[in-house]
Amino acid sequence: MNDRIETAPETAIHACPDCDLLQVLPELAPGDKAQCARCGRTLVARAHDPIDRPLALTLAALLALIVANTSPLMDLSVVGRHASTTILGGAYEMWLEGQEATALVVAFCAAIAPAAYVLSLLAVLLAARRPPGPWWIGEMLRVTHAMEPWSMVEVMMLGILVALVKIAELADVAPGIGMYAVGVLMLLLPAIQGSLDPEEIWTRLQWVAGENAAPPSPPVERAP
Amino acid sequence: MTSAPLTGAQSGLLSCETCGLLAQPADAAEPGHCPRCGAALEWRRPHSIQTTWALVVAAAICYIPANLLPVLGTTSLGATEYDTIMGGVVFLYTSGSWPLALIVLVASVMVPLGKLVAIGYLLITVQRGSIRSNRERTRLYRMVELIGRWSMLDVFVDTFTVALVQLQPLMSVQPGAGVLFFAAVVVLTMIAASTFDPRLIWDAGSEEES
Numbered sequence: 388m389n390d391r392i393e394t395a396p397e398t399a400i401h402a403c404p405d406c407d408l409l410q411v412l413p414e415l416a417p418g419d420k421a422q423c424a425r426c427g428r429t430l431v432a433r434a435h436d437p438i439d440r441p442l443a444l445t446l447a448a449l450l451a452l453i454v455a456n457t458s459p460l461m462d463l464s465v466v467g468r469h470a471s472t473t474i475l476g477g478a479y480e481m482w483l484e485g486q487e488a489t490a491l492v493v494a495f496c497a498a499i500a501p502a503a504y505v506l507s508l509l510a511v512l513l514a515a516r517r518p519p520g521p522w523w524i525g526e527m528l529r530v531t532h533a534m535e536p537w538s539m540v541e542v543m544m545l546g547i548l549v550a551l552v553k554i555a556e557l558a559d560v561a562p563g564i565g566m567y568a569v570g571v572l573m574l575l576l577p578a579i580q581g582s583l584d585p586e587e588i589w590t591r592l593q594w595v596a597g598e599n600a601a602p603p604s605p606p607v608e609r610a611p
Numbered sequence: 612m613t614s615a616p617l618t619g620a621q622s623g624l625l626s627c628e629t630c631g632l633l634a635q636p637a638d639a640a641e642p643g644h645c646p647r648c649g650a651a652l653e654w655r656r657p658h659s660i661q662t663t664w665a666l667v668v669a670a671a672i673c674y675i676p677a678n679l680l681p682v683l684g685t686t687s688l689g690a691t692e693y694d695t696i697m698g699g700v701v702f703l704y705t706s707g708s709w710p711l712a713l714i715v716l717v718a719s720v721m722v723p724l725g726k727l728v729a730i731g732y733l734l735i736t737v738q739r740g741s742i743r744s745n746r747e748r749t750r751l752y753r754m755v756e757l758i759g760r761w762s763m764l765d766v767f768v769d770t771f772t773v774a775l776v777q778l779q780p781l782m783s784v785q786p787g788a789g790v791l792f793f794a795a796v797v798v799l800t801m802i803a804a805s806t807f808d809p810r811l812i813w814d815a816g817s818e819e820e821s
Contacts, residue, residue: 400624400633401626401631401633402618402619402624402625402626402633404626404628404631404810405749405752405753405809405810406618406745406749406809406810406812406813407618407619407620407626407810407813407814408616408617408618408619408813409616409617409618409619409622409624425616425746425813426745426746426749426750426809426813427746427749427750428749428753460771461771461775463775463776463778465778465781465782466781468778468781470775470776470777470778471775472771472774472775476774477770477771477773477774478770479774480770480773480774480777481770481773481774481786481790484773484785484786485786486786486790486791488791488794488795489766489770489786489790489791489794490770492766492794492798493766493767493770493794496763497767522649525630525647525648525649526649528630528648529629529648529650532629536756536759536760536801536805537760537801539760539763539767542760542761542763542764542767543767545714545764545767546763546764546765546766546767546768546770546771547767547771548711549703549711549714549715549764549768550767550768550771550772550775552703552706552708552711553699553702553703553706553768553772554772554775554776556702556706557776557782558776558778558782560775585630585631586631589630589631589632589647589648592647592648594646594647595644595645595646595647595648595649596646596647
């Protein structure tokens, strides 16, 4: 495949993903960001500690995820009767009430996508600690990217709070351990995203086409 | 000005949508796969305009029953009361928590409608080959991508209310048909945002220059 496609040296030239403008980026120090000169999109954000810091945060997120999914989100008591619900318990109740499609959407956005995001990122970061990581780690990183918009932990958190206020009109409700875990997860996920440097991870992975590192490629030709 | 800005497409260079690697495919008609991450390479997202229009129209159709049909039914001592999304907002407002009422109103009613209008506007301006306020339109696109997920709020509220309030025969809450349409609006508009290619906004201008 390499003889068919020529590639630019890994850091020199970037095409903006939002407006396709070609631009040469200067050498960036950790903590620096480069924005597209034309549309303002962030092209590269160099992290201070690109592997170990997101790894620590991801491990913490994994623990919060486990607690959030196994503990009750809230407890209800009214005239001596008690009830509680978990994340997947909520989706399951929707399924039982005949809303199968909605139940699947909720289960996906509230539990499956966050779990897939955290687990795939964990695999990626562990592999990237000892470069070159095997090529299939790239597939994992693709899963991470794909899950990001569908992982709606912060939306769910607000949803739980609104439900809590609504039900408080009808009965006594108290937040459970699961809700606090969701709150912790809600803070950890953006922290992970802020400390992550996908560019750095990609350079540490083995190429699908077989090369360990970037193949020595000739400088990209300028168009006439 | 020394020279017009050069885009990847104009110079025969293609950036991988997954890993950002810039590649020069040997065959421009069939770019093949990214040598680094293996994703299929594409000059622009395939059939971006048609696919996005189809999703926007489908979402706009679902938006009507999502707002008219009840999302929750509360059965209390044998009598069942149904609530639409707006009914839920009014309930929150009258029960004294107007900040939450405002959040739900914005997330459930205004954001989905705003998203439909915004994506429609982007599609129309791209189809007309507009070259004005490209930067603002790109920013609008990024905003649509960012806030779209918040519309899922009401689906979560309904789910957890239904899950918790099951105290038969005293009181119970059932989901209404509106929830399904509402979730469909959110999912369809989120997919529409990902099928729209923001680079098309900038392509119109660069064609005229070259």
